[in-house]
Amino acid sequence: MSDFKAGDRVRCVNLDKHACYIGKNWGKVVGLKIGKVYTLVSITNSNKGARWVSLEGKNNYDVSASHFELAGEPHVHCELIKAWADGAEIEAYSALNDKWFFECTPLWLDIFEYRIRPNKTDKELQIEKLELQAKQLANDITKLKGM
Numbered sequence: 388m389s390d391f392k393a394g395d396r397v398r399c400v401n402l403d404k405h406a407c408y409i410g411k412n413w414g415k416v417v418g419l420k421i422g423k424v425y426t427l428v429s430i431t432n433s434n435k436g437a438r439w440v441s442l443e444g445k446n447n448y449d450v451s452a453s454h455f456e457l458a459g460e461p462h463v464h465c466e467l468i469k470a471w472a473d474g475a476e477i478e479a480y481s482a483l484n485d486k487w488f489f490e491c492t493p494l495w496l497d498i499f500e501y502r503i504r505p506n507k508t509d510k511e512l513q514i515e516k517l518e519l520q521a522k523q524l525a526n527d528i529t530k531l532k533g534m
Contacts, residue, residue, distance in 0.1 A: 391457070393427060393428060394465035394472075395462070396457070396458040396460070397426075398423070399422065399423055401421065401454045419442075424458045425444075426442065426495065439452060476504035477504060479499050480499065
């Protein structure tokens with residue numbers, strides 16, 4: 388358990404009645420399945436020594452770390468998941484448009500390519516601003532011609 392870290396792939400091995408802590412109440416974990424592999428988003432140590440994990444897509448409660456084991460190789464996007472959890476902005480690549488786009492909440496699918504959003508130079512930001520203005524002007528001209 389002490390080896391768990393954000394981005395790890397963990398397999399659920401046990402779900403007893405005290406697996407989950409919601410607010411001030413113990414509860415049954417809904418939606419988790421024994422044997423299924425999940426991506427670990429974060430791990431927290433309580434003041435009483437308990438260890439709790441937050442899992443991707445299961446953010447409304449904490450699950451006892453004792454109910455999981457490492458599931459072999461880390462997630463293919465492990466390092467980017469960690470960076471995202473630490474506040475980095477993430478972009479995903481669209482093969483359809485041949486462009487990178489900002490991904491507010493990445494899905495971290497193995498079939499997609501992700502990267503940390505690069506910092507833009509002042510020149511690149513100015514070009515983007517002018518391109519946006521040009522598109523807006525083109526739309527305005529089209530509307531006027533249609534009237």
